[in-house]
Amino acid sequence: xxxxxxxxxxxxxxxxxxxxxxxxxxxxxxxxxxxxxxxxxxxxxxxxxxxxxxxxxxxxxxxxxxxxxxxxxxxxxxxxxxxxxxxxxxxxxxxxxxxxxxxxxxxxxxxxxxxxxxxxxxxxxxxxxxxxxxxxxxxxxxxxxxxxxxxxxxxxxxxxxxxxxxxxxxxxxxxxxxxxxxxxxxxxxxxxxxxxxxxxxxxxxxxxxxxxxxxxxxxxxxxxxxxxxxxxxxxxxxxxxxxxxxxxxxxxxxxxxxxxxxxxxxxxxxxxxxxxxxxxxxxxxxxxxxxxxxxxxxxxxxxxxxxxxxxxxxxxxxxxxxxxxxxxxxxxxxxxxxxxxxxxxxxxxxxxxxxxxxxxxxxxxxxxxxxxxxxxxxxxxxxxxxxxxxxxxxxxxxxxxxxxxxxxxxxxxxxxxxxxxxxxxxxxxxxxxxxxxxxxxxxxxxxxxxxxxxxxxxxxx
Amino acid sequence: xxxxxxxxxxxxxxxxxxxxxxxxxxxxxxxxxxxxxxxxxxxxxxxxxxxxxxxxxxxxxxxxxxxxxxxxxxxxxxxxxxxxxxxxxxxxxxxxxxxxxxxxxxxxxxxxxxxxxxxxxxxxxxxxxxxxxxxxxxxxxxxxxxxxxxxxxxxxxxxxxxxxxxxxxxxxxxxxxxxxxxxxxxxxxxxxxxxxxxxxxxxxxxxxxxxxxxxxxxxxxxxxxxxxxxxxxxxxxxxxxxxxxxxxxxxxxxxxxxxxxxxxxxxxxxxxxxxxxxxxxxxxxxxxxxxxxxxxxxxxxxxxxxxxxxxxxxxxxxxxxxxxxxxxxxxxxxxxxxxxxxxxxxxxxxxxxxxxxxxxxxxxxxxxxxxxxxxxxxxxxxxxxxxxxxxxxxxxxxxxx
Numbered sequence: 001x002x003x004x005x006x007x008x009x010x011x012x013x014x015x016x017x018x019x020x021x022x023x024x025x026x027x028x029x030x031x032x033x034x035x036x037x038x039x040x041x042x043x044x045x046x047x048x049x050x051x052x053x054x055x056x057x058x059x060x061x062x063x064x065x066x067x068x069x070x071x072x073x074x075x076x077x078x079x080x081x082x083x084x085x086x087x088x089x090x091x092x093x094x095x096x097x098x099x100x101x102x103x104x105x106x107x108x109x110x111x112x113x114x115x116x117x118x119x120x121x122x123x124x125x126x127x128x129x130x131x132x133x134x135x136x137x138x139x140x141x142x143x144x145x146x147x148x149x150x151x152x153x154x155x156x157x158x159x160x161x162x163x164x165x166x167x168x169x170x171x172x173x174x175x176x177x178x179x180x181x182x183x184x185x186x187x188x189x190x191x192x193x194x195x196x197x198x199x200x201x202x203x204x205x206x207x208x209x210x211x212x213x214x215x216x217x218x219x220x221x222x223x224x225x226x227x228x229x230x231x232x233x234x235x236x237x238x239x240x241x242x243x244x245x246x247x248x249x250x251x252x253x254x255x256x257x258x259x260x261x262x263x264x265x266x267x268x269x270x271x272x273x274x275x276x277x278x279x280x281x282x283x284x285x286x287x288x289x290x291x292x293x294x295x296x297x298x299x300x301x302x303x304x305x306x307x308x309x310x311x312x313x314x315x316x317x318x319x320x321x322x323x324x325x326x327x328x329x330x331x332x333x334x335x336x337x338x339x340x341x342x343x344x345x346x347x348x349x350x351x352x353x354x355x356x357x358x359x360x361x362x363x364x365x366x367x368x369x370x371x372x373x374x375x376x377x378x379x380x381x382x383x384x385x386x387x388x389x390x391x392x393x394x395x396x397x398x399x400x401x402x403x404x405x406x407x408x409x410x411x412x413x414x415x416x417x418x419x420x421x422x423x424x425x426x427x428x429x430x431x432x433x434x435x436x437x438x439x440x441x442x443x444x445x446x447x448x449x450x451x452x453x454x455x456x457x458x459x460x461x
Numbered sequence: 462x463x464x465x466x467x468x469x470x471x472x473x474x475x476x477x478x479x480x481x482x483x484x485x486x487x488x489x490x491x492x493x494x495x496x497x498x499x500x501x502x503x504x505x506x507x508x509x510x511x512x513x514x515x516x517x518x519x520x521x522x523x524x525x526x527x528x529x530x531x532x533x534x535x536x537x538x539x540x541x542x543x544x545x546x547x548x549x550x551x552x553x554x555x556x557x558x559x560x561x562x563x564x565x566x567x568x569x570x571x572x573x574x575x576x577x578x579x580x581x582x583x584x585x586x587x588x589x590x591x592x593x594x595x596x597x598x599x600x601x602x603x604x605x606x607x608x609x610x611x612x613x614x615x616x617x618x619x620x621x622x623x624x625x626x627x628x629x630x631x632x633x634x635x636x637x638x639x640x641x642x643x644x645x646x647x648x649x650x651x652x653x654x655x656x657x658x659x660x661x662x663x664x665x666x667x668x669x670x671x672x673x674x675x676x677x678x679x680x681x682x683x684x685x686x687x688x689x690x691x692x693x694x695x696x697x698x699x700x701x702x703x704x705x706x707x708x709x710x711x712x713x714x715x716x717x718x719x720x721x722x723x724x725x726x727x728x729x730x731x732x733x734x735x736x737x738x739x740x741x742x743x744x745x746x747x748x749x750x751x752x753x754x755x756x757x758x759x760x761x762x763x764x765x766x767x768x769x770x771x772x773x774x775x776x777x778x779x780x781x782x783x784x785x786x787x788x789x790x791x792x793x794x795x796x797x798x799x800x801x802x803x804x805x806x807x808x809x810x811x812x813x814x815x816x817x818x819x820x821x822x823x824x825x826x827x828x829x830x831x832x833x834x835x836x837x838x839x840x841x842x843x844x845x846x847x848x849x850x851x852x853x854x855x856x857x858x859x860x861x862x
Binding site for chain 2: 144146194195229255258259261263273278280
């Protein structure tokens with residue numbers, strides 16, 4: 001992030017949203033809304049005084065997963081680039097009551113700007129890389145884990161914040177009572193490999209759950225019970241790490257945790273079957289860490305339609321081909337990187353992102369694109385201007401060209417994928433798919449059936 | 462290891478699972494995670510826990526299944542099914558095992574033929590004269606006229622009281638309370654009397670679903686004839702049967718809405734048609750499996766309870782989707798009463814831990830089972846149906862138990 005922030009050829013637009021994308025490969029028009037921070041980024045020296053002095057300090061921090069607090073003017077997380085703060089207008093005392101302005105009075109650079117408004121930027125770009133990441137599965141959706149009944153039933157990201165030196169406990173693993181746990185249960189496959197939530201394997205959870213077990217063993221004296229169905233440690237050095245965690249005396253229980261119960265005294269109890277023993281087992285613990293799955297971002301449907309990309313059944317963005325074109329989408333010039341396409345861990349994300357950047361660079365450095373000759377073309381003399389094709393085109397490749405009162409459909413060859421939808425739909429038979437005209441296809445059929453018992457009697461078209 | 466001690470994979474019976482489970486391909490996806498076994502209220506009493514049953518089926522271990530009593534201990538509570546990560550309807554597989562055992566002529570619980578004969582000949586599970594279906598109404602003062610006024614298009618509500626509610630003295634006060642509430646709320650109602658036959662669920666749950674068709678067709682036809690707006694059951698099992706099993710026996714819908722009493726009572730409360738007086742009780746609520754997990758009705762009974770002024774409501778450790786069965790389902794009480802008792806006593810412990818002085822349920826079978834457990838463990842706790850609670854709050858009298 002730091003390198004990207006400093007690079008002379010990279011312009012970072014953080015706290016911004018892409019609102020509209022039009023155009024095509026090599027020539028996209030992108031409309032970006034730069035949201036008002038209420039802090040002038042040019043003047044701000046990132047000194048942090050405003051955050052320190054803001055009287056509104058008890059807002060649950062989103063980055064700390066609600067376990068830590070932040071002020072109303074804040075930098076979302078310590079490593080954020082740039083470290084220019086933003087005012088949370090829904091929480092800021094000034095925005096709520098028109099009083100306070102403490103940050104404005106104290107800012108040595110005079111960077112606070114309560115009047116700042118959203119800005120809209122129009123960019124022209126040759127290619128787009130979508131790297132919008134993932135969300136974490138909300139374990140509240142599975143009633144058997146009773147997540148909402150105890151603050152000590154936490155999910156993987158919460159545990160990450162607990163064990164981070166910049167987190168709410170400065171890296172100490174503590175229960176909600178502020179003491180180290182004596183026993184911790186870690187549950188795999190929460191919201192993954194489950195018909196009631198997500199059927200896919202979320203891929204990263206086994207390793208992060210093992211890491212959590214290691215951290216608990218390393219930082220506390222607690223016993224750890226790890227409930228799993230299968231340990232999927234397929235990565236370089238991963239199985240070795242699993243072995244190491246086993247040697248650290250973690251109790252691995254081969255069974256899906258069926259229930260987390262909050263006992264009358266507030267203690268937590270995990271129930272499962274140890275399927276190797278064939279016996280039901282229970283564990284009374286002080287902390288439960290739910291190994292929650294990666295899921296698509298909540299607005300991924302909207303993002304997909306903005307960029308003209310598809311989504312697979314699981315809701316993640318769809319690559320053009322699972323093996324051969326893993327970073328491309330069905331819209332030429334739009335690439336995918338990272339967990340927005342599928343759950344993946346850091347090494348895989350870096351590799352995927354490198355691939356996307358590489359594809360992008362090779363496209364842009366050439367300065368021109370080669371497109372498939374198999375595209376549709378409108379015979380403008382026959383087009384009756386009914387516009388049926390325009391709504392049907394899945395690639396929004398057809399536009400309507402007005403000419404002195406009448407008009408015609410015209411196909412953008414850079415966008416057309418030659419799918420043939422418009423060809424079949426055109427009532428005036430004005431559209432042809434190049435190299436797949438009716439005549440060519442019938443000729444192929446006749447050739448194929450020649451001499452067989454299904455000899456074609458008559459061919460029209 | 463000697464060769465005899467090994468399971469020869471090339472010799473296993475591959476057809477067994479197909480004979481037992483019509484949806485056997487789905488069953489092949491079982492990942493042996495154990496969620497079913499540990500969620501099962503009777504799992505620890507079984508010779509093979511549910512997960513092991515699926516494995517025996519997969520591995521073609523006929524002898525083990527033939528000698529197995531496990532699947533007769535299933536209370537059909539659906540706890541395994543709502544948690545199965547593969548989405549296998551495991552409760553149904555338990556019934557498929559019962560169906561298979563009957564079809565194979567294996568030893569079945571001794572009560573099974575009796576149950577079938579009783580329902581088929583007398584049309585109720587008690588082997589009583591079915592004309593006595595209104596016996597519960599006889600000590601009401603006055604005996605409600607509406608019940609005997611059986612005319613087409615006459616009543617808004619057709620009360621389907623079910624065998625237990627109508628014929629077990631312990632449960633009489635549930636339909637009694639219900640009709641008294643209807644009188645006060647000004648809702649017209651009627652009942653099929655001797656023309657109400659057992660809904661068939663006890664046979665379905667015993668693996669004898671082929672015998673349900675006649676009962677279904679009879680009940681549907683008689684109920685339709687009366688043209689009610691609602692068919693209301695006080696029994697969640699009848700409710701489940703009307704909603705989820707009967708539709709296969711009729712085309713074009715039933716012609717009326719099927720409601721559980723708690724849904725109707727909640728509507729009447731929301732519409733302000735029922736006046737509830739203060740009851741200074743601490744209560745907990747037991748979710749009936751057929752109403753909760755199988756039909757998703759969790760909120761209406763809680764709304765009713767929380768509408769009673771002065772009442773303190775406490776949830777048990779296991780509630781809603783996670784509720785523990787009372788032990789009274791799956792016909793288990795008929796052939797393994799000690800299993801039912803064991804489960805009911807565990808449920809009772811959870812109720813006691815809340816400090817409640819009354820357990821409210823919405824099922825006459827749950828009421829029976831829990832009341833018996835309270836007596837057996839000499840626990841001073843009231844067990845009431847929501848209809849009884851509502852009537853109590855309307856009357857503001859003391860409970861007779």
